[in-house]
């Protein structure tokens with residue numbers, strides 16, 4: 001099972017991850033990243049991989 005890892009010291013709340021994998025990531029009303037599925041569904045993995053690559057703060061990883 002793949003697991004999302006977030007380095008919260010690095011995350012700047014840009015929301016790029018939410019735009020690429022909205023079922024997994026959400027920026028809440030306070031600008032804090034919420035991870036709804038730490039173990040993403042298979043259908044969400046491509047979006048999560050894109051988010052890992054695209055995160056401007058390099059705050060995301062996917063342990064596979």
Ligand code: SF4
Pocket residue numbers: 006010011012013014015016017018025027033054055056057058059060
């Ligand atoms: S893309 Fe990166 S910096 Fe932006 S909210 Fe997601 S984890 Fe945080």
